[in-house]
Amino acid sequence: MNPDICRERENATFNAESLTYILDGGPEKTRRRREIESLVVNDPDFQHEDLNFLSRSERYEAAVKKSAQMILKLREYGISDPEEIYFYKSVVHRGRSEPLDLHLGMFLPTLLNQATSEQQDRFFMPAWNLEIIGTYAQTEMGHGTHIRALETTSTYDPSTQEFVLNSPTVTSIKWWPGGLGKTANHAIVLAQLYTQGKCHGLHAFIVQTRCMKTHMPLPGVVVGDIGPKFGFDEVDNGFLKLENVRIPRTNMLMKYAQVQPDGTYVKPPSDKLTYGTMVFIRSMIVGESSRALSKACTIAIRYSAVRHQSEIRPGEPEPQILDYQTQQYKLFPLLATAYAFRFVGQYMSQTYHRITGDINQGDFSELPELHALSAGLKAFTTWVASAGIEVCRMACGGHGYSRCSSLPDIYVTFTPTCTYEGENTVMMLQTARYLVKSYRQASEGQRLSGIVSYLNESQSRVQPQPVSARPTVTNINDLASLVEAYKLRAAKLVELAAKSLQGEMQRSKSPEDAWNNTSIDLVRASDAHCHYVVVKLFTAKLSEVKDTAIHSVLSTLALLYALHGVSIHSGDFLQAGLLTVPQLSQISQRLKGLLSELRPNAVALVDAFDYRDEMLNSSLGRYDGNVYEHMFEWARKSPLNRTEVHESYHKYLKPLQSKL
């Protein structure tokens, strides 16, 4: 064990293990999570070479092998609780996506939710036993988030009682679905349903893509891998071009909408049913933001405790780089953010589960707010985490750029969350739509409840007064007062956006043009709203923490999170009259103080995330701090070192020497 990192742990003012329990939701949950992790990590069937040393084809193959093993072992161990399956799977693939993700996460659940019982009989058990390997083919080359405009067609032919599926344009080729390229033999295809000469919009169809015996593509099916990406090397994201592919009428998922044998279309009873799933997935992504950022912080902070560089005082030994104020200023606000997002993720998941019962009873009253919140928070947290991972990487200097740090891998695995499940800017605008609507309701005298209730107050509280005339309400040392300031900032920005929109309405050709011409303000308002929610939830979490030492360090983190946000957006707070100019200097001093307070606890705070070395797979982020030895060992095993002399020497360099 590296002595520096030992000393860090000795100096912590709290017990990291107890904090881990809080993060997991109790000691029993921690125990079980570790038990599952050990099952995988100690299993010789899951051992393989470092993925960084493999070609993409080899990485795909290794992932297929592990996924196959995983299916067998889950059944062998009888692990069936979804959360436990999630743990197991994330250890097997170290948090990466894998070829069977959409089979397990979309194909099977969609069958359960949208297939008739006859269809379940036909498809579910074969899919459960992986004879049918499915994927979910929605996104096309030309359309992602805006799904209404998808172009794939499914035209009903009553003469044969079949649907005929087509990709009528290049842009209509299905593009991106995971597992579609090489793994799946079936796909649930989203297509525009045509029957009796009329289009009824998007519906889901089960299409067999490959032969069950030979795995060769079926006639009319052009299918393959979309090629290398920034990351996701394990996944065969695929394309699918359909050329007059016929499927039986009974392959349309018909639990809700139906096409009768003669071609008569029967509408579904409600369209809110898929709404809940979106909310659920976006809430999960908020949790992912925290996980990805906390991994990056673990690596960067442990490395900064071990790395010595340059000098603060001449003649003395080189300090740990964690002692540099600039390094603390890069990393500690991100550490605070990782904690904040963890608690927000917990809140989202709890709220979702709380109202799921209501949704199943047909009570959708709380769903719009949660839907709006999950959209905005998905965007807010993924943007911040994505940028934050890169700050962590660069805070490790050159070594962060090596794949042995694992930071490049964490980044490329995480950054697509900014785009998938709803592109972030579109998500921010969805939240804005809800905020503006709520603002208008409040203006019209309606009493709002829930998280937007602050807009009730905005009519009276946020007045356009000159800055100097406003009383200063914010106590920069008090979290409750800061929550209030974030709330009033959000109220102010929602008001500004709503008024700006109103102004545009008078100038623009249409309400839609007005919306577009206000969209910068609208995104800003959503951002402020989400920021308020995060500060509020982080603060609220503190009251649940009984351990006084942990309460103290988490309070420091929360204050750092809140004040750092104020200093980054100081213009907003000054503009809204929530801060005075002299307070800015106080904040800047206070921030430095908080960095110093956190310094002794930094390593323990990342230890509490409790990532095993096998999960981090990072030479820089090792628990024992033996960074350099491990880097050297790793490098010597890398493919270019398999021979002392690379063949290109004989092929190109030696012949060249004789020509010059």
Next chain:
Amino acid sequence: MNPDICRERENATFNAESLTYILDGGPEKTRRRREIESLVVNDPDFQHEDLNFLSRSERYEAAVKKSAQMILKLREYGISDPEEIYFYKSVVHRGRSEPLDLHLGMFLPTLLNQATSEQQDRFFMPAWNLEIIGTYAQTEMGHGTHIRALETTSTYDPSTQEFVLNSPTVTSIKWWPGGLGKTANHAIVLAQLYTQGKCHGLHAFIVQTRCMKTHMPLPGVVVGDIGPKFGFDEVDNGFLKLENVRIPRTNMLMKYAQVQPDGTYVKPPSDKLTYGTMVFIRSMIVGESSRALSKACTIAIRYSAVRHQSEIRPGEPEPQILDYQTQQYKLFPLLATAYAFRFVGQYMSQTYHRITGDINQGDFSELPELHALSAGLKAFTTWVASAGIEVCRMACGGHGYSRCSSLPDIYVTFTPTCTYEGENTVMMLQTARYLVKSYRQASEGQRLSGIVSYLNESQSRVQPQPVSARPTVTNINDLASLVEAYKLRAAKLVELAAKSLQGEMQRSKSPEDAWNNTSIDLVRASDAHCHYVVVKLFTAKLSEVKDTAIHSVLSTLALLYALHGVSIHSGDFLQAGLLTVPQLSQISQRLKGLLSELRPNAVALVDAFDYRDEMLNSSLGRYDGNVYEHMFEWARKSPLNRTEVHESYHKYLKPLQSKL
């Protein structure tokens, strides 16, 4: 040609070709650049498969092959002007680094500058003819930017008149030098020189690492590749561990410092000689920031002109995504930044060449300012460009994540500039040191000249007055007034940092602790200084532009650049009393107006960067706009599609099905 992108070009208000001439420095330079590009692009010897489809070993091999060809062809064509060699090389390797970079860019120049004539006789021609392939081994596992602390030792043994080189610790292993791993057979090794029992600090030694006949590592030399990285797949960044490796005394580079046969050490006459090279390289990086960002902007803006998505007005066709205000707000400030950095790069390079003559005459008077400026601007521009490339990538939605967009490649190739040639935060602090020193000189009544002369005024102009009492000086529609505002902001932040430092001096144990405890403020001051310089140089450039249409569009870009910066840092400007709260809303309105003004010229503005399709290698950024057809074609060629059925199906999936 895609009709959307044609229409964009027709609607532009200026001639893109004329703007290209301005960017290149005249039509003759454009002509010659294009001529050189054609030489490479049309040369069958440089054709190869898409690098994205190759393994790392294959990419390294392809690069070695091209580099070897390049050396032959440069001689064949008689291209010897450094700028023309740079053009040629950047087309051959499409802007990527390559295995011979350090041989050409460091080994040969260092021989020229620091070798005695005897050494030049021995080493230069063999190196010129690539019998000797060299690299420059400075960075070690444990030390990068802080080179004084490098640990490799070179101990003189007078009995044999040899130096004995050693890597005494794990951290002393040379790590990162390009070409060191597999390509080079010699290295200039930076090591602590010990003679007659005394350490004389870092000196450069020529060490042979591999056998000239077999290319096998020599005894005592442990050399290899450091393993896969985020990017730089073509380069064998290497490690080198030296175990009692003996070299003749005459292999120390002795043009300046010397060790005589008896071991007597002779000091070099001056230590400022390497200073100029650093300034030069950092100035070049400023230009690289512009190039990388302008490539990313070209791809994202062309794609946004071709991509249609969602709806603004119901019932109408889907708009080009470039019509969304949020998309413009992401991309146009970055476009303005790419132009700004281009002009800053030109200024840096001109200034460097102007004062090189003075430097050669021993007149170093202008060097400190340029040194400070080049450090800060290197950090400022690389940080902004690095983050900006990712904004461009994400602005392309999912497809930006595919390697066919080329955006992942641009990012991973560029982002190391934030770390190498001086870690960015360290660079910012170097500039801050100069600023604080200048501020003190001004306080003591010295009259400053050059770019920091604004600090002369700061004593009288920037007063701590309440915001409301200050006259508002900034006219937000006037560039000259905005330059003044940036200047006063910089003055204010330098003053704040200097005073904060002074305050810390009274509290801290040492001046060094005080410096560390102020470093957040110091970086902020440097950042504001660099931002001022960029706005100032961009504005200054406008007066050179005679073409009125181009002058107009560049003025709009410059105003956008300046106002966007103000709105991002509005807290600073409010704090310094340079803006009033009502002005913030005006700025926000004005920014939207500027986005609309730029909209019709966006495509022409990126066309003017004049990147050939072969240079961009991006399906999304193609000049003809035929994005989707090309993506499909590219995907079908990718390695996973070489067979219809991947072998992992037979190895893992099929056997699994029988077990379930």
